[in-house]
Amino acid sequence: MRFPEGFVWGAATAAYQIEGAPDVDGRGPSIWDTFSHTPGRVVNGDTGDVAADHYRRYRDDVALMAEMGLPAYRFSVSWPRIQPGGKGPANQAGLDHYARLVDELLAKNITPVLTLYHWDLPQELEDSGGWGARDTAARFAEYAELVGARLGDRVPSWTTLNEPWCAAFLGYASGEHAPGKTDPALSLRAAHHLLLAHGLGTQALRGVLPSTAQLSITLNLAAVLPAATSPGATNAVRRIDGLANRLFLDPLLAGHYPVDVRQDTARLTDWSFVLPEDLPVISTPIDFLGINYYSPTLVDVGPGNDGPSPWPACENVVFVQPPGATTAMGWAIDAQGLRNVVHRVHEQYRPIPLMITENGAAFDDELGVDGVRDDERIAYLRDHLTVVREAISAGVDLRGYFVWSLLDNFEWAFGYEKRFGIVHVDYRTQKRVWKDSAHWYRQVIRTNGW
Ligand code: FCB
Numbered sequence: 001m002r003f004p005e006g007f008v009w010g011a012a013t014a015a016y017q018i019e020g021a022p023d024v025d026g027r028g029p030s031i032w033d034t035f036s037h038t039p040g041r042v043v044n045g046d047t048g049d050v051a052a053d054h055y056r057r058y059r060d061d062v063a064l065m066a067e068m069g070l071p072a073y074r075f076s077v078s079w080p081r082i083q084p085g086g087k088g089p090a091n092q093a094g095l096d097h098y099a100r101l102v103d104e105l106l107a108k109n110i111t112p113v114l115t116l117y118h119w120d121l122p123q124e125l126e127d128s129g130g131w132g133a134r135d136t137a138a139r140f141a142e143y144a145e146l147v148g149a150r151l152g153d154r155v156p157s158w159t160t161l162n163e164p165w166c167a168a169f170l171g172y173a174s175g176e177h178a179p180g181k182t183d184p185a186l187s188l189r190a191a192h193h194l195l196l197a198h199g200l201g202t203q204a205l206r207g208v209l210p211s212t213a214q215l216s217i218t219l220n221l222a223a224v225l226p227a228a229t230s231p232g233a234t235n236a237v238r239r240i241d242g243l244a245n246r247l248f249l250d251p252l253l254a255g256h257y258p259v260d261v262r263q264d265t266a267r268l269t270d271w272s273f274v275l276p277e278d279l280p281v282i283s284t285p286i287d288f289l290g291i292n293y294y295s296p297t298l299v300d301v302g303p304g305n306d307g308p309s310p311w312p313a314c315e316n317v318v319f320v321q322p323p324g325a326t327t328a329m330g331w332a333i334d335a336q337g338l339r340n341v342v343h344r345v346h347e348q349y350r351p352i353p354l355m356i357t358e359n360g361a362a363f364d365d366e367l368g369v370d371g372v373r374d375d376e377r378i379a380y381l382r383d384h385l386t387v388v389r390e391a392i393s394a395g396v397d398l399r400g401y402f403v404w405s406l407l408d409n410f411e412w413a414f415g416y417e418k419r420f421g422i423v424h425v426d427y428r429t430q431k432r433v434w435k436d437s438a439h440w441y442r443q444v445i446r447t448n449g450w
Contacts, residue, residue: 001386007400011068013075020051028086031130044416052407065108065267071109072421076114077286087124113159116160132172136197141201161220170185185312191247191318202286205282218290222341223276230300236300236318240297243311253289265313293384300317301378352397354398364419403441407423422438422441
């Protein structure tokens with residue numbers, strides 16, 4: 001198995017999941033500080049206060065990436081480090097940190113791929129309405145401009161938002177993520193304002209970045225399949241595909257919202273938060289689309305669960321556990337889902353280069369005297385990379401792949417219990433130990449395949 005020359009190999013992390021140091025260098029609180037410190041929100045009461053202590057250990061971590069031969073590193077900037085309250089002038093100490101990180105990466109020939117928003121909204125902005133408020137989109141564009149102006153000369157690839165679906169629907173509908181709201185109508189507004197933030201942020205970045213800069217957004221696209229051959233199941237697929245995929249892909253790549261999603265959710269909202277001038281902003285051209293993929297989604301018609309759901313107005317949809325093996329998250333392992341999503345974008349939207357910006361798996365890794373045997377993770381990565389390679393052969397313009405994650409980290413509502421890293425982190429000592437998958441990945445990078 002050989003990948004095309006120039007295929008980008010990388011690994012990904014996110015600020016709140018690895019950095020720790022919540023009150024260092026003038027950082028303000030984010031919604032994830034508030035949420036994780038609220039009893040009952042995160043397994044074991046875990047918080048990101050220390051995490052993998054990467055804010056202090058970034059030099060060692062970059063050295064580790066260099067040892068792995070990693071050509072690219074996807075990380076996120078913590079907005080409240082740049083603007084502690086989400087507005088106003090930049091906090092220089094915060095910007096300095098990311099400038100040092102970027103310099104360190106470049107010194108080791110690792111390409112920085114920077115995400116501006118991986119869910120850590122400054123708490124003050126949440127207090128004035130969060131993503132439910134239109135103004136938050138304008139604030140995001142100002143933040144993007146501050147970071148772009150400082151790092152634009154050294155960072156070639158930029159991503160505005162990571163997984164706006166999660167930010168909107170886990171954050172404001174099911175409440176599983178910060179800020180923990182359970183208001184389906186609000187979550188649809190939030191989705192729109194996130195997309196608007198992406199558009200305004202892209203325009204702001206274009207104004208300050210060199211013309212060679214590559215701009216993008218990362219979506220967690222779902223491979224939605226019917227659990228039965230019935231009109232009800234087909235309709236359930238349409239409903240979930242609408243909210244998971246088309247609600248984002250259509251405005252970004254085709255300049256309109258899906259009519260059926262607007263109709264399906266009409267009893268919750270009249271969508272008057274969408275102004276006529278917003279769609280041209282949201283569809284501002286980007287240079288590539290980031291796709292995160294973990295597991296397929298199987299649906300049918302039936303009585304859904306009572307209680308908060310991340311799927312507004314989908315009370316008649318049930319989620320069916322696909323047969324077969326799962327990861328420690330309980331997520332079905334099926335690389336065909338990745339094939340489904342990349343072909344879908346390739347075939348149904350305008351031509352756009354794609355990057356897999358996250359893919360990986362949590363397993364119950366055990367640290368032994370000589371490292372971590374994680375054959376299941378290697379198999380997972382190999383299967384998904386095989387699909388990537390096949391898609392490229394079939395003509396899909398797929399440019400790169402980032403493993404989630406470089407390090408074990410704070411897995412949001414699951415805290416430290418779920419380990420996604422190819423490098424093991426002992427949270428007591430902060431010692432990093434390569435899992436077998438890290439050794440394997442180094443070899444894959446070296447030989448551009450296996
Ligand atoms: C994605 C997130 C990432 C990580 C993985 C497992 O939804 O973007 O931060 O938590 O899931």
